[in-house]
Amino acid sequence: MTSAPTDLLPPRFADWFAARGWTPRPHQVALLEKAGERRSVLLIAPTGAGKTLAGFLPSLVEIAARGRHKPGTRRRGIHTLYISPLKALAVDIERNLEKPISEMGLAITVETRTGDTPSHKRQRQKLAPPDILLTTPEQLALLIAADDASTFFEDLKTVVLDELHALVTSKRGDLLALGLARLRSIAPAIRTVGLSATVAEPDDLRGWLVPQRPGEPPALADLVTVAGGARPEIRILDTEERVPWAGHSARYAIGEVMKEIAAHRMTLIFVNTRSQAEMLFAELWNHNDDALPIALHHGSLDASRRRKVEAAMAAGSLRAVVATSTLDLGIDWGDVDLVVHVGAPKGASRLAQRIGRANHRMDEPSRAVLVPANRFEVMECKAALDANYLGAQDTPPIRDGALDVLAQHVLGRAVSGPFRPLDFHAEIVSAYPYRGLDWETFERVVDFVATGGYALRSYERYAKIRLTADGTWRLTHPRFAQQYRLNVGTIIEAPLMKVRLGGKVRGTGPVMGGRILGEIEEYFCETMAPGDTFLFAGEVLRYEGIRENEVIVSRSRDTEAKIPIYAGGKFPLSTFLAEGVRRMLGDPETWKRLPTQVAEWLEIQQLKSVLPKFDELLVETFPRGNRFYMVAYPFEGRLAHQTLGMLLTRRLDRMGAKPIGFVATDYCVAVWGLEDLGHLFAVKRPSVHQLFDEDMLGDDLDAWMADSYLLKRTFRACALISGLVEKKHPGEEKSGRQVTVSTDLIYDVLRTHEPDHILMRATWADAAGGLLDIARLSQMLSRISGHIVHKRLDVISPLAVPVMLEIGRERVAGGEGEEELLREAADDLIADAMQ
Secondary structure, eight states, X not given: OOOOHHHHSOHHHHHHHHHTTOOOOHHHHHHHHHHHTTOOEEEEOOTTSOHHHHHHHHHHHHHHHHOSOOTTSOOOOXXXXXXXXXXXXXXXXXXXHHHHHHHHTOOOOEEEESTTSOHHHHHHHHHSOOSEEEEOHHHHHHHHTSTTHHHHHTTOOEEEETTHHHHHTSHHHHXXXXXXXXXXXXXXXXXXXXXXXXXXXXXXXXXXXXXXXXTSOOOOXXXXXXXXXXXXXXEEOOOSSOOOSSOSOOGGGHXXXXXXXXXXXXXXXXXXXXXXXHHHHHHHHHTOTTOOOEEEEOTTSOHHHHHHXXXXXXXXXXXXXXXXXXXXXXXXXXXXXXXXXXXXXXXXHHHHHHHTTSSOOTTSOOEEEEEOSSHHHHHHHHHHHHHHHHTOOOOOOOOOOOHHHHHHHHHHHHHHSOBOHHHHHHHHTTSGGGTTOOHHHHHHHHHHHHHSOGGGTTOGGGOOEEEOTTSOEEESOHHHHHHHHHHOSSOOOOOEEEEEESOBOOTTSOOBSOEEEEEEEHHHHTTOOTTOEEEETTEEEEEEEEETTEEEEEEOOOSSXXXXXXXXXXXXOOHHHHHHHHHHHTOGGGGGGSOHHHHHHHHHHHHHSOOOOTTOEEEEEEEETTEEEEEEOOOOOHHHHHHHHHHHHHXXXXXXXXXXXXXXXXXXXXXXXXXXXXXXXXXXXXOHHHHTOGGGGTHHHHHHHHHSSHHHHHHHHHHHHHTSSOSEETTEEOOHHHHHHHHHHHHHHHHHHOTTOHHHHHHHHHIIIIITOHHHHHHHHHHHTTOEEEEEOSSOOGGGHHHHHHHHHTTSOSSHHHHHHHHHHHHHHHHHHHO
16 A cells, blocks of 8 residues: 655655645655665656656655764765766756755765766765765776775665666666676665666566576566656648658758747757758758757767757757757756657657657646658658557567677676676676576686687787686786776777778788778678679779778779668667558558548559558569669568668579669668569569578578678677777777777687687677667568569559669769759659659
């Protein structure tokens, strides 16, 4: 039975609530009860429900009851540790906590510790710890690796984990889970409080919060759920303008977005990529006739500029901010009363998270406008809107803990002091992501930290720990502790690679000759094999290979690039929204709820070709110019389609179909070549069912991976995270080129001599998951088996126009010239499709 608020709140706290006309909400009272029982708990509550106060209220009550520190007695350590995924969120929480503490006159100290905290303040925090410390996963890793960690945390009672759903699904979450397991070894009585607004599988998060015992059913934290909250008011922009068939700029809606800004106090405008943010910000300023104060916020901006924007938001002096995921989480900025999402949100949970930034009050609806950039995105936005009203979530599941992160943690444990392997293994498997870690793999990870593994054990530089006579593992040299502290963490910035024209790759020697054309991001090079062509600096280039951090290219006589830059935003389309779009396509009754121009587009597609049912894969083939095209519509997201496109072109080439290239979007993949693919399918050379057989994930995948550079680049990140290669050294930092040389050489050695090395296993796991989406592609191939509809056409279909425009999009640089050329191309394609 829930207690009355007055039974749990001391008079000073009860008076503070009463003075404001507030009554503690039931979930806040429930967390006070859980604290009294020393129970860990997951709180799921909508934005504006007072999650932060609920999480901290038990700690404030407990600390206030202790009274002030008495001079001459041992100084108490930290009582509550708060961990946030963002430095800015920790700063915001500090500001929000200081108000009730000062208004109640509580003798409670609250401080932040992030990468921006000066070193002198960090040292003082060690000598005089605050009662409540607000920090990040990386800072926790540093704190538990200190030789005084046991003393620093011995008084710890509570760990509060904010925006838990955003922490647990990444390698940062793995590092944090290991850190939490270490804290439990130091202070066994600690309890954890998880705060989250968007959760797909609550039991995963409940298990993550508490220690696990291998071989037993998962232990679960208690659950407190806040029902209700005002339902958000979301609408898709009702425009009089023509919605483009393709593209991602949404320039057609700039004027209408400016009208929304003018009609509201403060508008938060979300986009999916930094380049979209820059473009949209510039376009808004061009249309900002009233000179309304509008700002830009994304991760590539200097930290001081971001802080200025955040301060202006908090002060309410801005009318709009264009932002990426840097403002996704629960920071209470100013008086935001509208969220505009430009482009499809790619996930129901992401949309709910972003909409929650408006209003920040539980009993009043958040208001949002979705602005689709093209016609496919209209359907995706509609699926996201339906999902939001149903309360559906699609946060990714918690996967097994990464081995490269575990290797980093093993070194950090040795930095803090010697450890016994049996005790340490028991500690690690208590962490939810590592609950299935077997002893053999654990030993191999420890051996990797001690020797670098079998193939590298003769090199002294990799011998960072050693087993001593007393049965403990210890650090071999103090310099490894310093290097660990400089390189801790799991966030690896995506490096750029220089594009060198005319150079030659000769063995292991230097690049000979050639001038630099510019730089491209590594992800673009990951899937290319020698001989592939791509567009850059206004011309078609032939990929020759990679040497260190340079892409070596030559000019190509081809008029078409084999691999255009992949279309779509940064985030892949979620499985949940993909299913929603497929259901919409297969059910004409749902088209009535779509804008007229989009519904008519689908109706004409049905007349000219066919629309797939929910469980079908539509494959269209048609000629255009002197090329033959195949467009498949799996609706499985950009990552899965990139991999599918690579495998299809490889398989078609082996079958003599002479493919030239492909392009992938979130919705479909198009392949083109010199042979009539429709005819080949008709005479079953190969049949369309053979082409999409599940066996393409066997030898075809292995062969492509062996030829591509993707594994080598993925290995680079794993090597950095594991500590095998350090980017930063005392007094210096390795260039991207130096790091790449080191990791490339090691990769070649391991691939030849130790292909089952711990880091090779970590590399394959990363590639199969985040970069290739193998599991999702496998599920799709299984789903469509026996359900493929091939439609052989004489001309392009309406549904294929968007992906065909993505092929043309890569031919010109950005700006108005691009828009004009694309409009001309679109007019030609649409005319053919509608004839």
